[in-house]
Amino acid sequence: MYEPGFLLNGDVPGRATILLAHGAGAAMDTPFMTAIAEGLAARGLRVARFEFSYMAERRSGGPKRPPPKVELLQEEFRSAADALACSGPLFIGGKSMGGRVASLIADDLWAQNRIRGLVCLGYPFHPQGKPEKLRTAHLAGLKTPALICQGTRDPFGTQAEAASYDLSDAVAFCWLNDGDHDLKPRKRVTGLTQDQHLETAAEEIARWVEAAV
DSSP: OOOOOOOOOOOHHHHHHHHEEEESSTTTSHHHHHHHHHHTTTOOOEEEEEEEHHHHHHTOOOOOOOOOHHHHHHHHHHHHHSSOOOSEEEEEETTTTHHHHHHHHHHHHTTTOOOOOEEEEOOOOOOTTTTSSOOOOGGTTOOOOEEEEEEETTSSOOOOHHTSOOOOEEEEEEETTOHHHHHHHHHHHHSSSSSHHHHHHHHHHHHHHHOOO
């Protein structure tokens, strides 16, 4: 039976909590995930990170398997939401694949009044190099308030591409100038660093969450 473990930042009772899942190929304690969690905690939020079972198994010497079917990941995200003790309002989300999985279960949890919103970091709107294979059908009718923090040159969905997508009015964007899928800009182009973009993302998420609660 899947039993998620959590990494907590800003674990203070009553705070708004953001439950975050990782991307397809990297664990919950990568520098990216840690920086976002710490940045949000520094701004008064409680952050809980968890790993899907295929990723958690790698820690105990299991094989490096690709993610399973998204339906199983949805079940595991629901299990994580059920298992997480939370005394304040709850938001769900994640990086890349983790955010996509959260978006697929968001409206169900929203209808049950269990979450207050959805936060995605680098949403994978389509597979890299395959812009015709969109993963946006469920986002057209999304009812859950959502914030997507996206690099403008993300190969999984650029700002120019997103302008043509059929997305619900519930979806808001925080665009990071010249950011890639990890929100990393080219310093020679922008004069900015990935750390600066992660700080900006954390600031925008915190502001958005405050307005949503």
